Amino acid sequence: MKGNKKPNIVLFLTDDHAAWANGCYGNPDIVTPNLDYLAGQGIVMQNAFTPTPVCSPGRACLFTGRISSQHGVHDFIGSDPDTVDKNWMQREKLMPELLQENGYETALIGKWHLGQECIGKQGFDYCYTIGPDFPISHRGERIHYRGNEPVQRSGYMSQNITDDTIEYLRNRKDENKSFFLVSGHYATHSPFEGHPERLVEYYRRKGVDTFLKHANYPFGIQRNESLYPSRTDRKEALCQYYAGISQIDESVGRVLDELERQGILENTIIIYTADHGLNCGQHGLFGKANATYPINMVEEDIRVPLIFYAPNYLFSKQVRTEFVDHTDLFNTLLDLAGIEEMKSEKEKRNSPGKSYSCFLTNTEPYGGPWRDVQFCEYGPVKMAKWKNLKLVLYPHKDQNLLFDLDRDPDETVSFYNDERYQGVIENLRILIERHYAAYVVDEFNTQNYENLPRYNNIVAWKA
Known part of the structure; x- marks a missing residue:
């Protein structure tokens, strides 16, 4: 690492953004100049996976370094009163807690989806989150929560999340402390409607219907699409999905500009990933693993984008092909922050993941062959x-x-x-x-x- 100060870490954690829906993973239709820049100047993990292909478990795996069979969150957490503010992670020691203990200020903006939805979150000094109601409109009136305080918001959710992210960056309590910031975007999640018309119309004119003629998935019963009316016009839904990605890309660019304006971009590690993937017509499906009964494990569900950008810290302009997942990312981020868990805590965690920081920094090799399963x-x-x-x-x-x-x-x-x-x-x-x-x-x-x-x-x- 450069200098004595630990690097800042900004983690963009997007909901339902599949790996295939990125230019750097081979999609020619997506317009994402900011993500393309991060990928071209940074590191792309070509074979990145989620340990569980649905929202809450995928996030829990990332923040705990443990799989669902360890932390106990096996499916998405609902929004009924009994689950909204229960702390599903109370028996776990989370990544932000470890970062706090090692001098980091920690902040969460946007989606959480692990309980504590209307109150402050475990491990975070600052929270400004979108609350418990899922699925939700991407535009209009909504209650966000600044810690325990409800705040009325209007407009596009992605823009609000970005505004809140920039507000945090401009008003940090201690500018001398390194920070860990999670910016949790939602625009790629259903409903597939309500995104900026200027973006949706671009994709309508482009004629993006690549996946809409695929055969139906033959190994399960598809879920009833009448439950999800925004998916019934699949061409429009795909255009809305792509527009959501472009809107998130704009948000990424705004955050990069703010980091640069403050003169701290060169001291910051940027990571872009998602909790799991999604089908948008592939296999005849419009949804994730639970789009069928029984659930499926198709590639579009389990593969996620994973991009690192930090030219001052990492060996840039790489495409890595190792199999990695979010339990590995947990260990890798701690490694990049220079944090070593106590032996007793590490044994208690029993993480299946390993750090691959050596691949990112081009330093001493990993101690043995990387896994091939x-x-x-x-x-x-x-x-x-x-x-x-x-x-x-x-x-x-x-x-x-x-x-x-x-x-x-x-x-x-x-x-x-x-x-x-x-x-x-x-x-x-x-x-x-x-x-x-x-x-x-x-x-x-x-x-x-x-x-x-x-x-x-x-x-x-x-x-």
């Missing part, structure tokens, strides 16, 4: 991906799937019963069993999912 879970559904082979295991064995993405990149054919794949299926099954046996907390073992608390959309796990 990626695991994901959603309730009792478990997945292992090795190279381009992906095994998905369900409670009902007759639903198990094996995809060969080299032969079938659209995941339309399962090779689970193909004799040629039985050896790799058995190897991946053993790896899944060993992985979760090493990390699962008995209380949150989804083999007993019928007994877990009904705080969420748990029915999506079933056939």
